[in-house]
Amino acid sequence: MLNDTICAISTALKDGAISIVRMSGDLSFDIIKEISDIKDIKANHILYGHIYDEGNMIDEVLVSFFEAGRSYTRENMVEINCHGGIYVTRLILNLLLKKGCRLAEPGEFTKRAYLNGRIDLSKADSVNDLIKASSAIQARSAIRGLQGSVERLIMPLMDEMKDVISMIEVNIDYPEYEDEKQMSSEVIKPYVASWISKAEEMINKAERFRVIKDGLDTVIIGKPNVGKSSLLNALLEKDKAIVTDIAGTTRDLVEGKVNLKNISLNLIDTAGIHETGEQIEKIGIEKTLEAIEQADLIILVVDASDITDEDKELMERYKDRNMIIVHNKSDLNKTGEIAISALNKDISALTDYLNRKYENDISLVDEDILNNERQIALMKRSLEELKHMYEHIDYDAIDMIVTDLDSAYHYLCQILGKEYQEDLIDHMFRNFCLGK
Ligand SMILES: Nc1nc2c(ncn2[C@@H]2O[C@H](COP(=O)(O)OP(=O)(O)OP(=O)(O)O)[C@@H](O)[C@H]2O)c(=O)[nH]1
Ligand SMILES: [Mg+2]
Numbered sequence: 001m002l003n004d005t006i007c008a009i010s011t012a013l014k015d016g017a018i019s020i021v022r023m024s025g026d027l028s029f030d031i032i033k034e035i036s037d038i039k040d041i042k043a044n045h046i047l048y049g050h051i052y053d054e055g056n057m058i059d060e061v062l063v064s065f066f067e068a069g070r071s072y073t074r075e076n077m078v079e080i081n082c083h084g085g086i087y088v089t090r091l092i093l094n095l096l097l098k099k100g101c102r103l104a105e106p107g108e109f110t111k112r113a114y115l116n117g118r119i120d121l122s123k124a125d126s127v128n129d130l131i132k133a134s135s136a137i138q139a140r141s142a143i144r145g146l147q148g149s150v151e152r153l154i155m156p157l158m159d160e161m162k163d164v165i166s167m168i169e170v171n172i173d174y175p176e177y178e179d180e181k182q183m184s185s186e187v188i189k190p191y192v193a194s195w196i197s198k199a200e201e202m203i204n205k206a207e208r209f210r211v212i213k214d215g216l217d218t219v220i221i222g223k224p225n226v227g228k229s230s231l232l233n234a235l236l237e238k239d240k241a242i243v244t245d246i247a248g249t250t251r252d253l254v255e256g257k258v259n260l261k262n263i264s265l266n267l268i269d270t271a272g273i274h275e276t277g278e279q280i281e282k283i284g285i286e287k288t289l290e291a292i293e294q295a296d297l298i299i300l301v302v303d304a305s306d307i308t309d310e311d312k313e314l315m316e317r318y319k320d321r322n323m324i325i326v327h328n329k330s331d332l333n334k335t336g337e338i339a340i341s342a343l344n345k346d347i348s349a350l351t352d353y354l355n356r357k358y359e360n361d362i363s364l365v366d367e368d369i370l371n372n373e374r375q376i377a378l379m380k381r382s383l384e385e386l387k388h389m390y391e392h393i394d395y396d397a398i399d400m401i402v403t404d405l406d407s408a409y410h411y412l413c414q415i416l417g418k419e420y421q422e423d424l425i426d427h428m429f430r431n432f433c434l435g436k
Contacts (some may be wrong), residue, residue, distance in 0.1 A: 005031070006104035006112075007096040009089055010435030012283065016084035021092050022435055023080075023101060024073045024109055032063060032078055043067035049083070059088050073109050074116035107432025114417060121417025122150035124126045125372055128432055135264075138213050140365055149368040150375060156197055156410055161409045164191055183394045188401070192390045195408075199383040206370035206379070208361045209298060215264035216358075219291045222301035223310045224272030227328040230342035231301055232256060232269035235351075241269050248272060251284035253291055260351055263358040268295070274310060298323040299350075301342075305333035305402050326350055356380045369389050375415050382411035 011018075023031065029041050038049035043065050051058045054247025062081040071077035082092055097103060105111075107128070114124050126145030133139040168183045181187070220228045224247035232241050232254060241254040254269040268291050271284030292298060298318055302311045303326035315325060327336030331344055342348045370376050389404035413419040 005101050006108055007093060008103040008104040008435035009093055010079070010109075011089075013086055013089075015086060016276070018081050019084045019089040020435075021080040021082060021089060021096065022104075022109065022368065023074045023078045023096060024071070024104075024112060025071060025099055025101075026076060027080045028076045028084070029065065031096060031101065032065075032080075034099060035095055036061070036063070038062075038063060041065055051092060051095070055090070058091050058095070058226060059083055061092075072118070073112035073200065074118050074171055075112060083218060094169070104435065105430070106434050107429030107436060110432060110436055111429040120148075120151060122371065122375060122415055123148065124417070124429070125374060127436065129371060131433060132436060135213075137365055141213060142210070144365075144368070145371045149401075150371060151416055153202065153368040153370070154379075154415060157195060158412050160191065161195065161412070162221070164188060165402060165405055165409060167404075168398060172399055172405070174404070183398065184400075185398075189390070189393055192386055192393065192405075196383065196386050197244060199379055199386060202370055203376060203379055203383065205364055205367065206376050209364040209369050210373075210376075212263065212358065212361050212364060216264045216296045216374075217268075218297040218299060219268045219270055219288075219295040219296060220264045220299045220301060221270050221273060221288060221292060221314065223274050223308070223314070226272070226301045226303040226311075227342045228272065228301050229254070229269050231326070231328065231340070231347065231350075232300070232322075232346045234340075234342045234345045235265070235267060237345075248276070248281050250279050253287055260355055262355045262362045265297075265354075273314065292321075296322060300325045302326070302336075303329050304335045304339065304433050324350075324353065341421050378411045378415045382408045385411065 003026065005027040007021065007023040010022045014322055033039055033041065035052050036049045038047050041047070044067055046064045048060050048062055048217045050060055059082045064079040064081070066072070066077040066079075066362055068074060068076045075358070080092060082088055086231060093103075107124075110119075110124050110127050113119050114121060119127075126142045129145060130139060130142035131141055144300060164183065167181060168188070171183050175335035201332070222228050224339060225245065229241035229243045229250050233239050233243065235258045236256040242249055248271070250271050252271075256267045256269075258265050258267060270291055273285055273288060276282055288306055298321055300311075300314055300318065300323055302325060317324075324338060325336065327334075327339045328342050330339040331341040332345070338349045338353055340349050370379055385404045385408035389401055389408070392404070393401055410419060
């Protein structure tokens with residue numbers, strides 16, 4: 001129900017100088033009049049007063065009043081700045097509940113902003129991304145999203161699709177109007193081809209940017225004793241993993257995160273891969289194989305002074321993956337394009353290589369781009385419909401083909417939330433924090 005008045009504590013639930021209790025809906029202003037000595041409300045002002053519960057003063061507060069249409073939710077809204085103890089904040093919240101408010105669900109304020117047409121769904125995504133951002137680049141991309149980058153990106157594509165759909169429909173509905181442009185498969189095909197390549201480019205950029213934003217899931221693999229754990233430690237600049245000259249030292253996965261100049265690595269050091277009858281090591285190797293499956297990047301370490309068939313077997317096995325081969329122990333024997341000595345912390349050949357590899361992608365932060373998995377998944381589904389359409393365009397009747405195009409278009413609508421779908425909306429906003 002959209003007409004009830006909702007409330008929530010919008011600040012973190014811990015002791016602090018102030019907390020904010022928020023309210024949105026028709027009753028907001030009346031409730032404040034009822035529970036405080038603020039009787040003469042001025043919209044879009046901050047007023048000073050006191051909150052009372054059955055005659056007892058609970059707190060001294062500042063209350064911001066936002067008028068419907070000019071508030072975050074587009075409804076009448078109130079923000080009570082109270083003293084930040086958890087106890088007082090909760091008292092005020094309970095008072096609002098007693099006076100007829102309902103506790104907001106997570107994300108419900110933003111959901112109302114969307115349902116009342118103040119922001120589209122991609123911007124709602126960005127609100128959440130901004131709250132969850134833990135790095136400058138994540139925050140920057142969320143702000144771009146809030147400024148409408150996704151709409152700017154996909155609207156031209158959507159407009160073109162809509163034009164073509166309506167022209168096809170005119171052809172179908174009014175075959176007698178021969179003056180109308182005839183949308184034959186020859187006419188439509190180049191459009192579809194260009195949409196396919198645009199959608200592919202958007203997906204490709206978004207996926208490259210995801211790595212820049214969230215870091216590259218990277219596994220360090222190789223046969224035992226080549227220096228995998230030494231490399232992890234050198235990258236992390238601390239002795240996180242145990243290093244010994246005994247083959248099979250590492251059994252569990254050891255994780256760490258390192259921020260290089262152009263890319264962050266979410267690193268996993270693994271057990272050396274080889275044939276073994278030893279039970280614990282065997283389990284370690286199974287874990288290694290699982291980690292490899294999940295990884296965005298494989299760093300295969302070899303001992304430059306002792307390259308064997310086992311190394312070559314691993315090179316062959318993962319040749320189709322995003323893999324770099326690192327020749328370690330360059331202090332003993334310097335070979336290979338990326339030669340390092342993990343022991344001596346001399347790993348710049350590897351870090352320079354990685355920085356160069358992701359140098360171009362870093363500039364994606366300044367482009368309009370799809371921002372998250374939800375948007376990318378919808379663009380992929382749209383792309384599938386377009387490809388299906390392209391394959392059938394020469395064989396199927398035009399009214400069959402237009403249904404593919406319709407679906408492709410609707411998936412793009414869903415990115416912006418232009419087509420109201422209750423399930424989708426509820427699902428999305430549930431990931432939000434309470435009070436946002
Ligand atoms: N000379 C030299 N020795 C190295 C270098 N890197 C590692 N080592 C030595 O190689 C041995 C094995 O190193 P680790 O880092 O434990 O190797 P690992 O690949 O993690 O080994 P497992 O965990 O057993 O699979 C240790 O004695 C290291 O000191 C290097 O760059 N040069
Ligand atoms: Mg190790």
